[in-house]
Amino acid sequence: MATVYLSAKLNEALLDGLVIPAHPLALDENRKLDERRQRALTRYYVASGAGGIAVGVHSTQFEIRDPEHNLYETVLRMAAEEVDAAAPDRPFIKVAGVCGPAEQALRETATALGLGYDAVLLSMGGLGQLTEEALLERTRQVAQMMPVIGFYLQPSVGGRIFSYAFWRAFADIPNVVAIKMAPFNRYQTLDVARAVCHSARRDEIALYTGNDDNIVADLLTAYRFDIDGKTVEKQVVGGLLGHWAVWTQKAVALLEEIKAARREPAISMEWLTRNVQVTDCNAAFFDPAHQFVGCIPGIHEVLRRQGLLQGTWCLNPHERLSPGQAEEIDRVYAQYPELNDDAFVASHLEEWLRAR
Template identity: 55%
Template sequence: MGLHRSDLPPEVTGLLRKGVAIPAHPLALNAERRFDRRHQRALTRYYVDAGSGGLAVGVHTTQFEIRDVGLYRPVLEAAMEDSRAWTSRPLVMVAGLAGRTEQAVEEARTAVGLGYHAGLLSLAAMKGASPDELLAHCRRVAEEIPLVGFYLQPAVGGISLDAGFWRDFCAIDNVVAVKVAPFNRYRTLDVVRGLIEARAEDRITLYTGNDDHIVLDLITPFTLPRDGVPVTVRFRGGLLGHWSVWTRGAVQLLERLQAAVAAGPVPPDILALDATVTDCNAAFFDVANSFHGCIAGCHEVLRRQGLLEGTWCLNPKEGLSPGQSEAIDRVLRLYPQFSDDAFVAENRERWLS
């Protein structure tokens, strides 16, 4: 057996259960599309100082292609090394896991060896597998590291997974959280239903990855019957590519939403935030072009702030879509309250040092 959830530091488990902002860490590249260590370090420092409760590294926003160019371990190692050197406070460190079983197990072992606490398991490479095969895959990887389930939206490579799958997945003892990111309310409810049917709500924490409904996920009580008794679960935090930009504002938003839920009932001005945050996401994630520029869009916001030198991706075919830069201009103009440009400008040189 590898790392079990009972082995995690209590402060890390506490953060995960409470709900924190976990940005999905982008990959810094130079104009030759080679790993830019200096700007990668600056991004990690930015996320730490912005108040993030953890980092997700080697995930979709980091670009799955890092595995094809020998960057998986170096990128995970960099984030761990840089965060530890920059802060002594606990962070929830999540490693992206991908590929078929042999690869995912090897990545889990790498992550554990580097000190990561959990693995966000992408099932995209398992397309065509039966539910039983998918679950066998998940159980095998869970022998190596505590798992964060990942419902990746089909538009960017995910596969459809029903409530029965999520019930059986949530029954796996070493699952600690699920990132729900199908960008679909029906499929989101499938995860909630599966969690409740598995009676795992006291062990597994829901994290939103639904960039189209971040605010509503975080303020909605999801109540479904079990054995004739209503059971309520909530999303406690977010593990989001969207939160890789304007991260200081994202941390403050999560704190505001958590406070509003605790005070109850949630006022209309908090409810109204859902539409404005989603409008920002539409620009960053290139919704107009079926998410083609979702990674480059986040890079563009960071480039404008001076945290990246360009929007380059490992895949030369990935970049900003026509009109996406103008869409980002629009949300920057309309929603300056979400931006953390001043915070970045004040600290950028220190992070880049």
């Protein structure tokens, strides 16, 4: 099988920086797939101006792969159909979440490829038994099929710590096109950025934030190193975020504003305040107060309030809003009304929920 690469247009857009929401899963009260609302979510992300979607990732619920649900291919297909039907007049990247041991990862990559996806977000969670070299070899095998976005997942939700040497070798793998840095840790984020800067492939790899506790500051950060007597700089250009699965239209506007700010000779101190405002909202949605137990229901609750979802149900019945989480969402809605896109959603909701 010949290796698939990103088109020049998609590659340019990815390197410039995109808003890529992590796509949720719409369920009904019986915890069965709600196809109408699943499709409506994809229509919302396209209409919001997002530069792509990531499907089959944590926000889509890893349980979609379980035999009793068997929804992985179904939700990937629905999202691809909606993007293709919308035919956005801008580059729009379709990213498929891929996880598990090499055999599973390759099988899921083949599914994504067959459905017309552009890249895979390769999770290394749940593979603590594998050495770093084994994970690098797994990445090489997937990258021989299609473009790979690496993923540094925080340990508190199933990730693990990787060495600088791991990321240095990872960056050298052909067809790695981006890395989502989401360790929620500045030291470990720095390891990835430094490793990419030291790679001969540095200009081919986009740095994306997944650090929900530091979104705005990450997007304003350029990493700069002296390498062999030459100054090398890499900017965090965009985000692939569960946080951006809600209030997406405003996230798109935020990234465009940040891109303009990057071109200015100096950054306003106001951006530090904006950073903590977004982080405050994320704390309500993602529930770090309870070790992120309510992170998926928190996203669902915002979408429910907007009418995009009927409820906060998850495939795992134990995943639900934490005590006080709904009140925290009330609080950030009241505190930062400029950050929500409720009016935009309300003006299009009927259209998105309509069957084609």
